[in-house]
Every structure is written in C-alpha cells, then in structure tokens.
Amino acid sequence: xxxxTARMSQEAPxxxxxxxxxxxxxxxxARLARLxxxxxxxxxxxxxxxxxxxxxxxLRELDLEGVEPLAGVSGAxxxxxxxxxxxxxxxxxxxxxxxxMQGRFxxxxxxxxxxxxx
Numbered sequence: 001x002x003x004x005t006a007r008m009s010q011e012a013p014x015x016x017x018x019x020x021x022x023x024x025x026x027x028x029x030a031r032l033a034r035l036x037x038x039x040x041x042x043x044x045x046x047x048x049x050x051x052x053x054x055x056x057x058x059l060r061e062l063d064l065e066g067v068e069p070l071a072g073v074s075g076a077x078x079x080x081x082x083x084x085x086x087x088x089x090x091x092x093x094x095x096x097x098x099x100x101m102q103g104r105f106x107x108x109x110x111x112x113x114x115x116x117x118x
Contacts, residue, residue, distance in 0.1 A: 021050045 026046040030037050037045060091104055098106035 021046055021053060 023042060023046055026042055026049060030045060095101045099109060100107040
C-alpha cells in the first residue's frame with residue numbers, strides 16, 4: 001500500500017474529491033486496468049475507490065496491539081501440498097498453445113506498454 005500511496009500523492013489532492021482521489025487519478029487507474037469507462041462510470045468509480053480508501057484509513061486507526069495475525073477465518077490448518085515438479089510438456093505441445101516460438105521458448109506479445117508493473 002505504501003507504493004500506491006506514494007504514487008497517488010504525487011498529484012495535487014483534489015479538495016472536492018473524497019479522500020483526495022481526483023477524477024484524473026480515477027481515470028489513470030481505469031486506464032492502467034484497461035477499463036473503458038464513460039464519464040458517469042468514472043464518477044461512480046471515483047466514489048467507490050474513495051470509499052475503499054476511506055475504509056482502509058479507518059482500519060489504520062484500529063489499535064491492534066496484542067492481536068495475532070489471522071491466516072484464515074475457518075480455523076482449519078492447511079497441511080499444504082508439496083510443490084514437486086511434475087511431468088513436463090513436450091515442446092511440440094507447448095508450441096501449439098502459444099502464439100509463436102523463439103527457439104524452444106514461447107514468444108509472448110507485450111501486454112503492458114507503459115512500463116508499469118502489475
């Protein structure tokens with residue numbers, strides 16, 4: 001969350017927007033998520049994002065001293081599965097699944113064009 005907060009705070013806060021989330025920031029988030037939103041949908045998304053951030057801010061105010069972290073709500077303890085390598089696919093089968101091959105590797109088209117990470 002720290003990186004997200006730092007990036008969001010680089011833009012000037014919008015006093016009219018709840019929790020300082022501007023419409024332009026909402027538009028940027030939608031673009032990064034590759035969502036084509038109308039102006040009405042952007043306004044709704046701004047309110048929804050602001051509500052989420054407001055809730056997180058409320059959670060930050062809680063006194064959690066002495067509260068143990070919770071891994072799951074059911075109380076069940078997972079034995080987990082061993083992560084052992086299985087049978088490998090033949091290269092021909094792999095080649096039939098992908099768009100192109102470069103030598104023995106799949107050539108995957110670029111998805112992120114603006115240098116941002118997922």
